[in-house]
């Protein structure tokens with residue numbers, strides 16, 4: 001790693017001499033608390049859709065030594081494995097060490113990206129099944145934005161259900177736009193197959209603002225409402241596979257529900273019926 005000269009706050013932007021620097025190619029602000037951005041992809045970097053990497057910026061200089069260390073956090077890659085660029089989806093935490101600064105990046109800026117993808121939300125960690133459930137809250141939708149643009153998702157399953165629970169309607173925008181954009185994108189339609197796109201079901205819900213479907217997905221599963229709405233049976237280990245990505249309380253609650261249906265947690269080395277990963281929070 002290159003040691004940086006002491007710099008003032010105003011200059012404390014990532015500098016071009018950084019190892020693992022990637023250039024921001026676009027930024028979209030979805031709400032005052034959510035944004036997504038795309039960066040260049042290291043030529044040699046391979047990953048499986050659904051994995052995460054460590055990304056960040058140079059930290060503030062140490063007050064005593066003036067030295068800077070990278071400030072990195074785990075971020076799911078939201079773009080599919082075939083994409084030339086890498087996409088990320090993030091919250092903005094006003095006093096968060098990283099996102100208080102990351103939210104200000106612009107096209108042409110550089111971020112640090114360690115090209116070592118890992119994660120459990122991958123097809124390899126699941127046994128073959130008929131229906132794939134992708135359960136997300138908040139920014140937990142990011143790995144699913146990757147998987148929903150990967151042909152393997154549609155090849156492996158007859159039906160794919162994306163559920164996304166957020167507090168407010170505005171927080172659903174990134175996912176809603178993704179779902180809308182897939183059938184409108186000629187390249188994606190060709191890649192995924194027009195018929196395959198009929199397999200995709202989208203079930204957004206909100207908990208604190210009025211929307212067509214209100215309530216936590218966990219409650220809607222317990223009451224059976226989600227199954228009734230989608231016209232599918234309750235999950236079973238014979239047919240259903242699930243990937244979960246959200247806040248900690250949600251992950252724990254849904255895990256219990258899935259276990260109650262008889263599904264067992266899988267891993268890369270031991271594929272089973274469902275997998276879980278915590279969504280990034282600053």
Ligand code: A2P
Pocket residue numbers: 137138165166167168206207208216217218219247249250251253254
């Ligand atoms: P709620 O508004 O009822 O807390 P957050 O923004 O806090 O990460 O939450 C994102 C979404 O996840 C919110 O809609 C929130 O609902 C929901 N949520 C939080 N905890 C749970 C849980 N244990 N089970 C299901 N959904 C949850």
